[in-house]
Amino acid sequence: MEKKITRRDFIKVTGTTALGAAIAACAPSTAAPTTAPSGNATAVPPVVSKGKTITVGMETGSQFWVEFYQDRVADFTSKTGIEFKPLFAPHAEMKQRFVTEELAGSGAIDVYMLDQPWVGQFIAAKYLLPITARVDAKDKDDFLPTALATNSSKGEIYGLPFLVHNSVLYYRTDLYKEAGLTAPPKTWAEYREYAKKLTKPDQGIYGAIMEGKQGPEPAAKYLDLLQQAGGRVLDDNGKVVLNAGPALEALRFMLAIQYEDKTSPPGGPGFDNGDTHTLFLQGKLAQAPNWPYMYVLSNDPKQSKVIGKFAVALQPGLVKQAAQVFSWGWGISAHSKNPDAAWEFVNWATTSDMLAAFGKKFTNPVPRKSSLQALLNDPSITKEQLAVIQTMSDSVAASETIPVIPQWDDIQTRIGAMVSKVMSQQATPEDAVKEAQADIEKIMQG
Amino acid sequence: MENGLKTASQAGEGTRAPRAAATLGARPERRIALLRPSQHKGPHAARSREGFLLTLPALVLLVISVVYPILWALNLSVHTFDVINPSRSGQFVGLANYVEILSSSDFRAAFLNTVAFVTATLTAELLIAFPIALLLHSGLRGTPIFRLIFSSPLMVAPVVGGMLWQFMFADQYGAINNVLAVIGVQGPLWLATVWGARAAVLIGNLWLAVPFDVLVLLAGMANLPEELFEAARIDGARGREVFRHIMLPLLRPALLIILVIRLTDAFRIFDLIYILTGGGPGGATKTMSIFTYEEIFTRLHFAQGSAASFIMLGITIILSIFTIRVMRSKEVSA
Numbered sequence: 083m084e085k086k087i088t089r090r091d092f093i094k095v096t097g098t099t100a101l102g103a104a105i106a107a108c109a110p111s112t113a114a115p116t117t118a119p120s121g122n123a124t125a126v127p128p129v130v131s132k133g134k135t136i137t138v139g140m141e142t143g144s145q146f147w148v149e150f151y152q153d154r155v156a157d158f159t160s161k162t163g164i165e166f167k168p169l170f171a172p173h174a175e176m177k178q179r180f181v182t183e184e185l186a187g188s189g190a191i192d193v194y195m196l197d198q199p200w201v202g203q204f205i206a207a208k209y210l211l212p213i214t215a216r217v218d219a220k221d222k223d224d225f226l227p228t229a230l231a232t233n234s235s236k237g238e239i240y241g242l243p244f245l246v247h248n249s250v251l252y253y254r255t256d257l258y259k260e261a262g263l264t265a266p267p268k269t270w271a272e273y274r275e276y277a278k279k280l281t282k283p284d285q286g287i288y289g290a291i292m293e294g295k296q297g298p299e300p301a302a303k304y305l306d307l308l309q310q311a312g313g314r315v316l317d318d319n320g321k322v323v324l325n326a327g328p329a330l331e332a333l334r335f336m337l338a339i340q341y342e343d344k345t346s347p348p349g350g351p352g353f354d355n356g357d358t359h360t361l362f363l364q365g366k367l368a369q370a371p372n373w374p375y376m377y378v379l380s381n382d383p384k385q386s387k388v389i390g391k392f393a394v395a396l397q398p399g400l401v402k403q404a405a406q407v408f409s410w411g412w413g414i415s416a417h418s419k420n421p422d423a424a425w426e427f428v429n430w431a432t433t434s435d436m437l438a439a440f441g442k443k444f445t446n447p448v449p450r451k452s453s454l455q456a457l458l459n460d461p462s463i464t465k466e467q468l469a470v471i472q473t474m475s476d477s478v479a480a481s482e483t484i485p486v487i488p489q490w491d492d493i494q495t496r497i498g499a500m501v502s503k504v505m506s507q508q509a510t511p512e513d514a515v516k517e518a519q520a521d522i523e524k525i526m527q528g
Numbered sequence: 529m530e531n532g533l534k535t536a537s538q539a540g541e542g543t544r545a546p547r548a549a550a551t552l553g554a555r556p557e558r559r560i561a562l563l564r565p566s567q568h569k570g571p572h573a574a575r576s577r578e579g580f581l582l583t584l585p586a587l588v589l590l591v592i593s594v595v596y597p598i599l600w601a602l603n604l605s606v607h608t609f610d611v612i613n614p615s616r617s618g619q620f621v622g623l624a625n626y627v628e629i630l631s632s633s634d635f636r637a638a639f640l641n642t643v644a645f646v647t648a649t650l651t652a653e654l655l656i657a658f659p660i661a662l663l664l665h666s667g668l669r670g671t672p673i674f675r676l677i678f679s680s681p682l683m684v685a686p687v688v689g690g691m692l693w694q695f696m697f698a699d700q701y702g703a704i705n706n707v708l709a710v711i712g713v714q715g716p717l718w719l720a721t722v723w724g725a726r727a728a729v730l731i732g733n734l735w736l737a738v739p740f741d742v743l744v745l746l747a748g749m750a751n752l753p754e755e756l757f758e759a760a761r762i763d764g765a766r767g768r769e770v771f772r773h774i775m776l777p778l779l780r781p782a783l784l785i786i787l788v789i790r791l792t793d794a795f796r797i798f799d800l801i802y803i804l805t806g807g808g809p810g811g812a813t814k815t816m817s818i819f820t821y822e823e824i825f826t827r828l829h830f831a832q833g834s835a836a837s838f839i840m841l842g843i844t845i846i847l848s849i850f851t852i853r854v855m856r857s858k859e860v861s862a
Contacts, residue, residue, distance in 0.1 A: 172687075181828065297808070348699055348717055350699075351717070352719030352720035352721075360698075488612055492827050499807075502809045506808070508722065508812070509810065
């Protein structure tokens with residue numbers, strides 16, 4: 083006997099599935115703002131924001147920057163009378179959370195911690211308040227031009243950076259000595275040769291690492307190689323130029339290290355920067371390109387086996403020694419109900435003293451000239467740490483940053499898929515670049 | 529015995545009315561009538577009204593928090609929505625967003641990955657959950673502790689589960705391959721190869737999902753009438769026959785719950801895969817949820833993302849209805 087679906091069954095099923103779809107859809111609850119609150123065309127007079135509370139959206143989980151600011155925020159409140167309320171989100175959820183807030187237009191978050199790949203999109207969607215008029219002329223001169231450019235569009239500043247960095251080469255000095263190597267490699271050819279000499283699979287030590295997991299981090303590492311090969315994704319006019327030679331050179335270099343030389347751990351195609359730092363800290367990598375944050379981790383006795391056994395240098399190159407520059411900054415929500423108080427925070431969080439302290443604590447390149455000078459004059463900073471900061475700053479100075487355009491996040495996601503496909507040997511470099519070129523052209527067309 | 533089987537399984541979720549009807553050997557029509565108190569005047573109608581009023585606040589909240597956003601998203605899926613050029617938003621485009629999504633090769637690949645994942649996980653979950661539930665139901669010493677251990681993954685958020693398994697599956701420093709190395713086996717490159725990554729996702733998901741299946745099966749087993757098993761044993765039925773002809777048909781309501789809930793859950797799997805593989809390598813583990821997420825939050829294509837969500841919803845509803853029909857028709861013919 084056939085039994086028909088009752089209304090009750092239908093409601094049960096649709097209820098359960100609708101909930102799932104609602105979560106998947108993550109639908110915004112209100113329409114996008116048609117216009118954003120306008121920025122100040124002229125200099126903003128001082129406004130008393132005492133007694134106001136600002137909510138600051140920050141990353142949590144993988145970085146310790148949050149602790150840096152939280153440890154000092156009492157100073158901000160005592161100076162300005164503005165209360166600070168943090169709102170935490172893991173890196174993978176930050177953009178989703180901030181976009182949802184902007185679509186809702188509630189102004190629930192006043193200040194955003196900004197990761198550069200989304201900045202172009204946030205600017206184009208009018209999620210950020212222009213702050214050009216609020217930034218002091220002296221400060222504009224003091225920030226490195228590249229640093230300000232990472233949070234600017236069409237001459238307008240939308241955020242101030244607290245960290246402008248790129249990946250540098252970490253190498254094991256003790257293993258170099260054992261292998262008879264005296265200086266870090268400057269070319270790709272030297273890097274391959276060094277890696278061969280340093281690889282000891284029986285001891286679980288590899289001379290190089292090629293990250294190939296599908297995601298934004300390995301995509302960033304690929305962009306390093308692309309820049310080293312003299313290539314770009316887009317030219318100055320926004321034309322997609324991935325199919326020029328350097329993109330293929332970079333992929334072939336990755337494949338050669340992974341599969342020909344076998345100097346990268348076999349699991350490389352499934353790795354990202356987290357795996358790189360885990361392996362380096364365990365002493366299993368002799369050379370590894372990674373972000374400045376790994377320097378502090380590598381000197382942490384609680385987790386590192388390589389303290390005093392490593393140094394930092396510029397990444398080697400084919401055409402030039404460079405790596406893709408990215409920034410982290412602070413920007414004000416276009417819907418903030420306390421834009422003046424929010425600006426007070428952004429200004430305080432990016433002062434010269436603050437960024438010098440930041441650079442000193444985390445051994446990062448610093449985005450202000452005066453902060454670098456302060457570090458150079460600081461007697462408490464070690465020569466070694468200073469040399470590392472100088473190397474990291476040189477690396478940034480020798481490199482290009484990503485374009486601040488609304489399509490960038492999508493483009494980087496597509497690059498990540500291309501790298502993963504090639505590294506897992508599902509496509510040849512030629513086919514993968516051809517497909518990616520076509521897809522990125524579509525992305526740019528909108 | 530066959531009569532007893534039929535009535536016990538038809539008792540469904542164990543309400544008193546169908547059980548009473550079953551005991552009386554009532555005809556199906558009579559039993560359905562007993563299940564409709566609202567058709568009667570007097571105390572039944574008053575109880576219905578009371579029940580409705582008591583659930584009204586929850587229903588209103590449900591409408592506000594679930595139904596309204598769904599209707600909003602449905603409306604969004606048939607309009608344009610451009611966050612960068614708001615003037616281009618709000619134009620009715622009919623099914624254009626649906627056509628765009630369905631004609632995308634990325635979506636079709638994600639759909640096939642999802643279907644393969646759902647089929648594999650549901651099959652594996654039941655194959656693993658049944659023996660565990662039978663073991664825990666047997667009343668052996670120490671089963672309460674094992675019940676607790678088996679339930680613990682239910683308390684772990686999928687995103688945490690993803691991070692945990694990422695460390696477990698990692699080449700070089702991951703626990704799994706290191707344990708395998710101790711016994712002389714070279715572990716696969718879990719996250720670096722297409723099938724390794726798919727297997728890793730499946731295993732991680734089984735760890736998170738099997739405890740739910742086990743608990744539902746245990747609840748179902750706890751409600752089984754012991755007299756049927758005694759009768760079967762007296763009639764000379766052996767263990768396998770008892771399982772196949774008595775326990776399995778009686779557990780159909782529990783299986784239905786598992787299939788419908790896990791089907792919808794598996795279809796919208798996101799966190800575990802996003803953390804573990806990012807949808808890679810080369811899109812090999814990219815499911816419809818990850819496609820939808822990228823459409824909405826990477827590209828800010830909200831209208832197309834909403835259309836993708838409703839396509840997912842439609843597929844899930846159809847499959848759920850199909851599952852209910854198949855299970856119920858078997859129940860009736862049993």
